[in-house]
Amino acid sequence: xNTPLLNDRLLRAMLREPVDRxxxxxxxxxxxxxxxxxxxxxxAGDFMxxxxxxxxxxxxxxxxxxxxxxxxxxxxxxxxxxxxAMGLGLHFVEGEGPRFKQSxxxxxxxxxxxxxxxxxxxxxxxxxxxIRRELAGRVPLIGFAGSPWxxxxxMVEGGSSSDFSRIRSxxxxxxxxxxxxxxxxxxxxxxxxxxxxxxGAQAVQIFDTWGGLLTSAxxxxxxxxxxxxxxxxxxxxxxxxxxxxxxxxxxxxLLEDMAGAGCDxxxxxxxxxxxxxxxxxxxxxxxxxxxxxxxxxxKPSVIRxxxxxxxxNYGKGSGHVFNLGHGITPDVPVEHAAELVNxxxxxxxxxx
Amino acid sequence: xNTPLLNDRLLRAMLREPVDRxxxxxxxxxxxxxxxxxxxxxxAGDFMxxxxxxxxxxxxxxxxxxxxxxxxxxxxxxxxxxxxAMGLGLHFVEGEGPRFKQSxxxxxxxxxxxxxxxxxxxxxxxxxxxIRRELAGRVPLIGFAGSPWxxxxxMVEGGSSSDFSRIRSxxxxxxxxxxxxxxxxxxxxxxxxxxxxxxGAQAVQIFDTWGGLLTSAxxxxxxxxxxxxxxxxxxxxxxxxxxxxxxxxxxxxLLEDMAGAGCDxxxxxxxxxxxxxxxxxxxxxxxxxxxxxxxxxxKPSVIRxxxxxxxxNYGKGSGHVFNLGHGITPDVPVEHAAELVNxxxxxxxxxx
Numbered sequence: 001x002n003t004p005l006l007n008d009r010l011l012r013a014m015l016r017e018p019v020d021r022x023x024x025x026x027x028x029x030x031x032x033x034x035x036x037x038x039x040x041x042x043x044a045g046d047f048m049x050x051x052x053x054x055x056x057x058x059x060x061x062x063x064x065x066x067x068x069x070x071x072x073x074x075x076x077x078x079x080x081x082x083x084x085a086m087g088l089g090l091h092f093v094e095g096e097g098p099r100f101k102q103s104x105x106x107x108x109x110x111x112x113x114x115x116x117x118x119x120x121x122x123x124x125x126x127x128x129x130x131i132r133r134e135l136a137g138r139v140p141l142i143g144f145a146g147s148p149w150x151x152x153x154x155m156v157e158g159g160s161s162s163d164f165s166r167i168r169s170x171x172x173x174x175x176x177x178x179x180x181x182x183x184x185x186x187x188x189x190x191x192x193x194x195x196x197x198x199x200g201a202q203a204v205q206i207f208d209t210w211g212g213l214l215t216s217a218x219x220x221x222x223x224x225x226x227x228x229x230x231x232x233x234x235x236x237x238x239x240x241x242x243x244x245x246x247x248x249x250x251x252x253x254l255l256e257d258m259a260g261a262g263c264d265x266x267x268x269x270x271x272x273x274x275x276x277x278x279x280x281x282x283x284x285x286x287x288x289x290x291x292x293x294x295x296x297x298x299k300p301s302v303i304r305x306x307x308x309x310x311x312x313n314y315g316k317g318s319g320h321v322f323n324l325g326h327g328i329t330p331d332v333p334v335e336h337a338a339e340l341v342n343x344x345x346x347x348x349x350x351x352x
Numbered sequence: 353x354n355t356p357l358l359n360d361r362l363l364r365a366m367l368r369e370p371v372d373r374x375x376x377x378x379x380x381x382x383x384x385x386x387x388x389x390x391x392x393x394x395x396a397g398d399f400m401x402x403x404x405x406x407x408x409x410x411x412x413x414x415x416x417x418x419x420x421x422x423x424x425x426x427x428x429x430x431x432x433x434x435x436x437a438m439g440l441g442l443h444f445v446e447g448e449g450p451r452f453k454q455s456x457x458x459x460x461x462x463x464x465x466x467x468x469x470x471x472x473x474x475x476x477x478x479x480x481x482x483i484r485r486e487l488a489g490r491v492p493l494i495g496f497a498g499s500p501w502x503x504x505x506x507m508v509e510g511g512s513s514s515d516f517s518r519i520r521s522x523x524x525x526x527x528x529x530x531x532x533x534x535x536x537x538x539x540x541x542x543x544x545x546x547x548x549x550x551x552g553a554q555a556v557q558i559f560d561t562w563g564g565l566l567t568s569a570x571x572x573x574x575x576x577x578x579x580x581x582x583x584x585x586x587x588x589x590x591x592x593x594x595x596x597x598x599x600x601x602x603x604x605x606l607l608e609d610m611a612g613a614g615c616d617x618x619x620x621x622x623x624x625x626x627x628x629x630x631x632x633x634x635x636x637x638x639x640x641x642x643x644x645x646x647x648x649x650x651k652p653s654v655i656r657x658x659x660x661x662x663x664x665n666y667g668k669g670s671g672h673v674f675n676l677g678h679g680i681t682p683d684v685p686v687e688h689a690a691e692l693v694n695x696x697x698x699x700x701x702x703x704x
Contacts, residue, residue, distance in 0.1 A: 162514065165681065168646035172654050212603070215644055216625040217661070251564070253605050253623065271605065273568040292567055294520035302524050309569070329517065 003137035005202070005241075010072045010140050014203060014244035014265045014286050016319040022311065022348035023071035024341055025142070028327030029064040030076045033334065036063050047092045048084075051077050057127040058134055065139065067334070068341040072139050072203070073131060075196070077124055079146030079207055082188055083155050085116035096160070103158030107174065110181050115188045118195055125199040132200035142246075143201030145193050147208035148185035148230075149223040152178065164213060171218060178222065186226040190233040197235050197243055205246035205267065206230065212251025219254060224261055231262035246288055250326065259284045270325030274313035287314065290325040291340070296332040300339040307343035316351050355489035357554070357593075362424045362492050366555060366596035366617045366638050368671040374663065374700035375423035376693055377494070380679035381416040382428045385686060388415050399444045400436075403429050409479040410486055417491065419686070420693040424491050424555070425483060427548070429476055431498030431559055434540055435507050437468035448512070455510025459526065462533050467540045470547055477551040484552035494598075495553030497545050499560035500537035500582075501575040504530065516565060523570060530574065538578045542585040549587050549595050557598040557619065558582065564603025564621075571606060576613055583614035598640055602678065611636045622677030626665035639666065642677040643692070648684040652691040659695035668703050 005011075009023040031037055037060050044050040051057060061076040080098050084090035089101030104110050131141055154160065156167040170178050193204050211223040231245055248267025252258055258266050259281040266285050268277055270292035277287055295306045307322075314320040322344045328337065357363075361375040383389055389412050396402040403409060413428040432450055436442035441453030456462050483493055506512065508519040522530050545556050563575040579599055588595055600619025604610055610618050611633040618637050620629055622644035629639055647658045659674075666672040674696045680689065 165646060165649075165683075168644065169649040172644075172647050172650035172658065212623065215622050216628075218644075219623075251603055251623070270567050271564065271571075271603070276568075292520065292524075292570075294517060295524050297517075297521040298524035306524065331517075 005140060006137045007071060007139045010142075010321060011203060011241065011244060013318050013321050014246070014288075015242060016283070016286050019318050019352055020349060021352055022314075022320050022322050022344055024322040024344040025070050025072040025074065026064070026328050026337065026340070027074075027324050029070065029074065029337075030060045031328060032330035033328055033332045033337065034063055034067075035334070047078070048090060051081065052123045054123055054127040054130050057123075058130040061127075061131050062134060064337075065135075068338055069345055070139065070341060072142050073135055074142040074205075075124070075128055075131065075144060075201065077127070077144070079144070079151065079209075080154060081121060081124060082116065082145070082185070082192060083151055085120035086113060086188075087116075088155060093159075098154060099159040100155065104156050104181070107177055110177055113181065113184060115184055115191075118191055121192060121195070124192075125195050128196050128199035128201055140202035141200060142203045142205055143193060143196035144205040144207060145189045145196075147206050147211065147223060148182040148189060148226040149211055149214070150207060150209045151185050151189075152181050153210045153213075155181075164210060168213065171214075171222060175222075182222060182226050186229045190230045193230070194233075194235050197238050201243070202238075202241070203244045203246065204234070205248060206263075208247065208249040208252070211249040212253075216254055219249075219252075220257060223249070224254070224257055227258075227261045227263070244286075248288070255280045265321065267323070268325065272325075274310060274320070275315065278314060278319075283319075286319040286321060288321040288323050290323070293324045293326050293329055293332075296324075296328060296336045296340060298336075300336060303336055303339045304343045304347075307340060308347055311344070311348055311351055314351070318352065320351075322348070357492060358489045359423060359491045362494075362673060363555060363593065363596060365670050365673050366598070366640075367594060368635070368638050371670050371704055372701060373704055374666075374672050374674050374696055376674040376696040377422050377424040377426060378416070378680050378689065378692070379426075379676050381420075381422065381426065381689075382412045383680060384682035385680055385684045385689065386415055386419075387686070399430070400442060403433065404475045406475055406479040406482050409475075410482045413479075413483050413493075414486060416689075417487075420690055421697055422491065422693060424494050425487055426494040426557075427476070427480055427483065427496060427553065429479070429496070431496070431503065431561075432506060433473060433476060434468065434497065434537070434544060435503055437472035438465060438540075439468075440507060445511075450506060451511040452507065456508050456533070459529055462529055465533065465536060467536055467543075470543055473544060473547070476544075477547050480548050480551035480553055492554035493552060494555045494557055495545060495548035496557040496559060497541045497548075499558050499563065499575060500534040500541060500578040501563055501566070502559060502561045503537050503541075504533050505562045505565075507533075516562060520565065523566075523574060534574060534578050538581045542582045545582070546585075546587050549590050553595070554590075554593070555596045555598065556586070557600060558615075560599065560601040560604070563601040564605075568606055571601075571604075572609060575601070576606070576609055579610075579613045579615070596638075600640070607632045617673065619675070620677065624677075626662060626672075627667065630666060630671075635671075638671040638673060640673040640675050642675070645676045645678050645681055645684075648676075648680060648688045648692060650688075652688060655688055655691045656695045656699075659692060660699055663696070663700055663703055666703070670704065672703075674700070
């Protein structure tokens with residue numbers, strides 16, 4: 001644990017401290033676009049075995065770092081480990097995404113749902129410790145969790161959905177029941193992230209993937225209020241350094257509100273304009289993002305040009321972490337991911 | 353054609369002229385939530401027969417007006433009639449949405465695509481004339497089309513998609529090819545809407561359903577630029593009245609830009625805040641929307657409360673057309689749709 005951190009560019013940028021260049025990492029950087037990932041995934045048999053075996057999770061977490069000069073590792077895991085540990089039986093159906101054996105169908109289902117014993121998630125914390133050891137201080141490790149609203153979306157629906165209509169009806173029809181569920185989840189997520197931090201996560205990101213489905217009023221009440229609760233309960237200092245927190249909402253548009261949630265960084269999807277976003281958050285938080293993942297299927301010269309635009313959009317000074325606006329897709333050629341990272345490394349020093 | 357319009361509340365509100373109460377219509381108001389619609393749909397056999405038979409299209413267009421005191425009829429049709437007339441072979445797969453027999457797979461496919469002969473779409477204009485006759489001036493009739501970007505999304509993908517990744521790659525890799533396609537579509541849509549207006553449509557709406565998938569820069573270049581082109585080419589006066597144009601982008605967030613596209617009304621989805629949106633468009637356009645369709649599955653008292661909030665959010669004065677933020681879903685009880693309309697009728701006079 002006490003190995004000194006050799007590259008702290010990510011943590012510095014997240015806290016808006018001066019850096020020599022813009023740090024870069026890629027959402028889902030340990031993923032299916034890497035042939036070496038697909039190999040390990042195939043040997044493991046299924047996705048959850050990969051998540052639940054710390055040695056394998058560690059192995060795939062480190063894979064992209066061997067290829068690209070990335071400024072962070074991110075724990076290989078899934079946001080749905082928590083509902084899985086609550087007994088909902090997570091599994092993945094090829095081409096359809098996550099499914100639960102049991103969804104929350106009735107008020108009774110929701111009321112009887114108990115927070116998981118943290119020991120059920122030991123495999124996550126073991127993976128964090130192991131990755132930290134193997135990283136040996138090269139770059140910081142990011143831990144993560146889903147937001148209460150986003151986890152509840154999947155739990156009530158029983159899996160993925162284009163519009164999560166069941167929970168959106170529940171929200172209007174039985175708001176107090178939904179608040180009960182979100183409260184249980186917020187407490188659990190707080191414990192879960194604190195355990196990741198104790199095990200060695202040096203920054204944490206909360207994925208509010210489906211927050212953008214909500215009206216402004218509902219977003220404040222059912223998503224952001226719980227972000228505040230969680231962030232207020234997190235251990236913000238560990239191993240003598242501040243542990244930055246990133247709040248990422250897909251299609252999030254209430255930037256001023258989000259910037260007041262207590263996080264250090266806002267993660268933005270590709271639809272946001274960084275110049276405008278930076279003006280709106282007024283120096284309160286750093287920004288992470290936000291290249292359109294579709295750019296990575298275009299030719300390398302286009303990728304470089306779009307990276308240049310994002311850097312120019314943010315402009316001069318610290319407080320920007322380069323990333324995609326959403327996860328990298330399996331069809332991206334590895335050389336294209338390399339071009340993205342190289343372009344950030346080569347073009348960003350001019351902004352610092 | 354020369355029957356006087358007995359209820360012009362919609363047209364007046366769209367032009368920000370004084371009204372006695374806020375007009376209301378519902379996106380997809382002639383749809384599967386109505387048992388009488390399902391009956392006609394079943395007899396017709398398939399959805400496209402319904403669209404292509406003016407008598408049936410007219411019949412279902414009028415159905416919701418017999419139930420609710422709505423302030424407009426909207427042509428029963430589909431945004432994909434244009435690519436269908438271009439020879440792509442539109443059909444609907446149960447539970448999966450629209451599919452084309454042929455999608456635009458290659459640059460050659462796109463380059464050889466010719467604008468349709470307008471006569472192929474005669475059934476639409478015939479339906480418009482017939483509906484106007486049957487309406488006998490009770491309320492105005494709204495015509496519509498999809499935006500070039502939205503039609504191109506379906507045409508390149510070959511159907512619906514969660515992220516339309518093929519066209520988003522095309523956008524970055526071969527922007528000039530995409531512009532060619534969008535140009536052909538914009539010309540066609542202009543003619544198509546002008547024919548609807550000539551046949552009797554008293555307002556028109558352009559559905560930019562997938563504009564919200566784009567970055568700010570790409571939205572301006574690949575969606576909004578074509579909105580401007582189309583709107584500039586539309587016949588804006590017919591039968592002695594102005595024909596208002598509504599531009600609807602789902603997840604649209606560049607309101608100031610949208611307000612400058614030449615439209616009279618911006619259609620907003622439920623994630624927008626009407627107070628904020630009204631401030632941002634600064635009296636340049638009227639606003640249409642934006643109740644979350646999920647509200648209609650909640651109990652009537654909740655529906656009434658949420659309608660009240662939307663009315664209060666817009667505030668006093670004309671320039672608001674009440675609607676959902678997206679189409680009504682098939683699982684909504686008819687009494688709930690009635691409660692929505694009644695609540696607008698009863699609560700909105702206080703704002704005028």
